[in-house]
Amino acid sequence: MADRDDPGIIGRRVQQLRSARGLTQKQLAEPAYTPAYISTLEAGRVRASDEALRHIAGRLGVAYEELTTGRPAGLATDLRLRLTEAQRTLATGEAGAAAEQYAALLAEAERHELSEGAAVALLGLGECALNTGELEAARQYFERAERAHADAPLPARVPALRGRAVAHYLAGELRYAVYLLESALDELNRGGLHDPDALLLIYASVIGPYMDMGAHARAAQAAELALALAPRSGDPALVARMHRSVARTLLAEGRIAEADASLAKAAEMYRQLQLRTELANCHWMRGYVYAQNGRLECAEGELREALTMLSAKHAALYTSQVAVELADVLHRRGKSDEAAALLQGVLSDIGPERGALHSAAAHRLLGIIAEDARDTETAEEHYVRALSLLERAGAAGDLADLCRLLGDLLRRTGRVEAALDAYRTGLGHRTAPGTTTLGPAPAQPPL
The missing domain is CATH 1.10.260.40 (lambda repressor-like DNA-binding domains)
Structure with missing residues (x-):
């Protein structure tokens, strides 16, 4: 000392x-x-x-x-216990209360020069900010946590690095998020730092960006690696979160039963741990499974449950994401007016500067609803807004689909040349490698 x-x-x-x-x-x-x-x-x-x-x-x-x-006896141990209590508060969905606890603990840790406690508090503040949709604040907290661990081995820095990547991902900066995660994977594998928890955290976190970029094969590979690592992880909450992420790639491959089983495992773990926000996310993904399988009534029930749980805990950004998926189910069930109202609420809550992908999804669905109502002018306006948001985010798969929708609309209204341009743009995104910043897929760790 x-x-x-x-x-x-x-x-x-x-x-x-x-x-x-x-x-x-x-x-x-x-x-x-x-x-x-x-x-x-x-x-x-x-x-x-x-x-x-x-x-x-x-x-x-x-x-x-x-x-x-110069520190009171037992201060470090007492601080660690109170940090655990703050982590518990956050895990049960009380992000605001947890942020207050973490802020007080950070000040105390810094006052007594307890660097490890300060780093944990900064991580917690970053997670709280992610939950409430304050992405710039989250990124800054995670960067400070990384600096606090600057001299530590990479596995100790992974939670902060992953948090920073998630903040960029939720802000629509997909490629940079993937760059951060893939760089960490490369360094872990190249340096022989095969820490199961660190690798599992990164593989589970990279699935979402891969899927949104249209890199489904990479998402599937990351999911397989995450599943292989899961039995070696000592963190049940992390394993549960991994099962929820993996379910998405299983759905993309049409493996509905396996996705449902993965979500069932995650939900049971979260029930045991009483992690309310993450349990809400399980309802969310279960609703997604039902929607993909055509069971729209069940999907609506699960998504409404997720929306209620997340809204009660003020998880603004996650609430908006669920609302978009619920609106899609409502539209497919013939409740277009309710869906449109829900989507307008999403756009007023998040805006393009944070949650770009979900703003784009809301505009896309509003365009479809307007087109069904034969309001082609409004539909085109929503499609164009969605296209602008997705181009900034680099979401190749969604861009290709949106260009098809816009092209079909333009063709039906007699603007053939403009429709061809939209189709060509969509084909360009579809035929692009869908790849990420670093080229080759992430290396498989020795298992």
Whole structure:
């Protein structure tokens, strides 16, 4: 510890504590040491042994740790316990309350120079900000947490790095999010740092960006690797989150039963852990499974349950994502007016600067609803807005589909040349590799 190694700091602390207790140097020294030794120690001219400091701490009535570091005895342990309580608060969906706990703990950790506690608090604040949709604040917290772990091995930095990548992903910056995650994977594998929890966290986190970029094969490979790593992870909440992410790739491959089984495992884990927000996400993904399988009534029930749970916990960005999927189900069930109202609420809540992909999805669906109502002008306006958002995000698969919708609309209204341009644009996105920034797919770790 830095303070323990500095005789001047310890000497001043001994002098201050001795004076506060009204002791003379002789009284403090007896019976094992001399007043001259105490005088030399207080002047910072001698590095006291552990034995001498334990004697002096006993005479002063303070703990050895407090004498050598200036921190109250047991502070680090107490801080760790309260950080765990804040993590629990966040896990049950109370992001606002958790943020208050983390902010107070961060201030205390920084005041006492407890760098490890400060890093954990910064991670927690970043996760709270992700839950409430404050993506720029989240990114800054995660960057600070990374800097706090700058000298630590990569596995210790992975949670902060993953958080930063998720913040960029939710802001619509898909390629940069994938770049961060793939870079970490490459470094872990190249350096032989095969930490199961770190690898599982990255593979589970990269599935969403891969899917939104149209890189389905990469998403499937990441899912397979995550499933292989899961039995080696010591974090049940992390395993549960992985099962939820993997379900999405199974759906893309048409493996409905396996996706449903994966979600069932995640839901049971979250029920056991009472992680309300993540359990809401399980209802969300189960609703997605039902919707893909044509069971629209069941899908509506699951998505409404997820929306209620997330809304109650003020998870703004996740609430908006679920609302878009619920609106799609409502539209398919003939409840287009309710769907449109839900989507307009989404657009007023998130905006294009955060949640670009979900704003685009809302505009796309509003365009379809308008087209069904034969309001082609409004439909085209929504499609164009969605196209602009998706181009900025680089979501290749969604862009191709949207260009097809726009092209069909333009063709039906007699604008053949404009329709051909839209089709060509869509084909360009579909035939692009759908690849990510680094080229080859992530390397498989030794299992």
